Amino acid sequence: MAFPFFGDDKSTIARLLSTLPQTGRIEWIGQRPVRREPLVAVLEAELKTDSHMLGDHARPKAGGKRQVTLIQHESLTAVSSFLGLDAPLDPGRLRRNLAVSGLNLLALKNRQIRIGEEVILDITGECHPCSRMEEVLGPGGYNAMRGQGGLTAHIAQGGIIRVGDVVRVLESATA
Template sequence: MAFPFFGDDKSTIARLLATLPQTGRLEWIGIRPVRREPLVSLPEVEVLTDAHLRGDHARPKPGGKRQVTLLQHEHLAAVGGFLGLDAPIEPGRIRRNLVVSGLNLLALKNRQIQLGDEVILEITGECHPCSRMEEELGPGGYNAMRGHGGLTAHIVRGGQIRVGDAVRVLEPITPAAT
């Protein structure tokens, strides 16, 4: 028996997966000038096409899928709660570059987003927590981060971004009809 709301065919699910009308907000920017050192919070940063954030020590290869990392702002409170804290975790402790609110980042895998007026990122995959979370957050830090580690992205087009910039989901690129 089919459920009328969902329909019988996959086109309905495809349509639902593609429906992302919300606009998010860039809440935080961080770079790691030196490996294993604390992140530095910035009000703005230059994003270099097919490279990295200016000032970050990481130098991913051109075409790489992990040129920048993103975290869901709403997950900071969840991780804090899992650790028994009364407040959200500070973004820099999670060691991701960008923190975005108002959009479900997991719904954006394999999609492109625009930050501000210039920057375009392609969301490439999940950014799973590492053992450093146990060092940074204390006992249980790794497990608190499971499912909340964020996403990785490829930098399609660079430019300047600022905290407070809008984050918009771009329409999927469809192959031209032949």
């Protein structure tokens, strides 16, 4: 007896990869006004099409793949657990712009998402931890973040985003 979602059929894998009916939520927005300084939590931010988040020091080039960064909100608890901490980490310590709950972010790679009513992001790749995690989180910080670093994105359509905005996966995949 064959099971409908098991087997070697590539179309089955493609169907599984494309099935993402869940929606997420923006839990936190952070900006880095100055390089190597702590992130500042904000309730809303403006993202400029093919550019950057206003208020963030980073000025990626047009067409860049790392114009904004996202982290899985649920990863805050996982990373703190790996470090032996009792409470979830503050998202700003992990140096990502957006914390998103309710969606498995790794499943969004090479997809488009809409945040709120205006903003569309092309999810471009994984945001691997850097050596600064040892400095920010202490010994073992880099390894605690491995697999939990989040994603990078290109701003396909800018606009205003707010904490609490819904995050939806768009049907069409990016190239």
